[in-house]
Amino acid sequence: MKKTDLKAKFGNKIKNLRQSKNITQADLAGKIDVDIRTIRRIETGTYNPTLEVIISLSIALNTSIPDLFK
Secondary structure, three states, rough: OOOOHHHHHHHHHHHHHHHHOOOOOHHHHHHHHOOOOHHHHHHOOOOOOOHHHHHHHHHOOOOOHHHOOO
């Protein structure tokens, strides 16, 4: 799998989880202490999140880190 494909898949997973929990991009950004543009870029697969951001997303979305990559 290409790196760009993995980032797009990860971004789609974040977006789907966020929407299923009725959380806005702004709310998620606030929960993990990043700018809303970071959330937008993650969801569109144009941002390479750090491990710290991935951990924060996992906690904020109440899911395991491996599940974020499924």
